[in-house]
Amino acid sequence: MNMKNKKINRMFIVLAVVIGLFLTYFYVIERCLAIKYINSYMREQGVTEDIIESKNLLKDWKMGGYKMIVYYSDNKGVEYEYTYNITTHRKYEERKYNVVDLYVYKDGQSADNADVKYPRLY
Numbered sequence: 001m002n003m004k005n006k007k008i009n010r011m012f013i014v015l016a017v018v019i020g021l022f023l024t025y026f027y028v029i030e031r032c033l034a035i036k037y038i039n040s041y042m043r044e045q046g047v048t049e050d051i052i053e054s055k056n057l058l059k060d061w062k063m064g065g066y067k068m069i070v071y072y073s074d075n076k077g078v079e080y081e082y083t084y085n086i087t088t089h090r091k092y093e094e095r096k097y098n099v100v101d102l103y104v105y106k107d108g109q110s111a112d113n114a115d116v117k118y119p120r121l122y
Contacts, residue, residue, distance in 0.1 A: 031057070033098065034066035034084035041082060041100040045118040047072070075117040079105045 035057065053071040060067045065085035072080070081103040088096045102120045104111040113119065 026059070030086065031059075031066060033086065034068070037084055037098050037100050038066075038068050038082045041102070041121065042070075042118075044121055047118060072117065075115075077106055078111055078115055078117070080118065081105065 051072050051074050053073045055068055055070040057066055057068045060083065063083065063085075065083060067081055067083045070080040070082065072078070083101045083103070085099050086097065088099050104116050104120075106112075106115045
């Protein structure tokens with residue numbers, strides 16, 4: 001094998017390792033952290049597994065992080081959208097880590113407080 005082929009093989013290996021690390025972070029590590037912190041947030045709200053009608057975890061490419069869409073059997077017609085980000089970078093705020101936000105919708109619009117059984121914690 002000549003030097004040019006060895007150099008190409010090394011570049012390919014380095015590129016494969018970098019891509020592998022990137023995919024592992026975004027699809028394994030960040031996903032596991034999102035599940036952990038969102039479930040913890042839900043427990044703090046007083047949610048139990050038996051009232052969860054459905055939940056769907058999605059990678060949020062637009063805003064970053066992950067979001068989990070949850071419907072509860074005791075709060076029909078209301079969609080709870082939990083979002084997780086490893087860090088915040090909001091203007092004029094100090095940096096926070098492992099942030100979970102909650103957005104609640106009814107009929108495609110932001111829900112009134114009267115419709116929300118499990119309100120935002122903070």
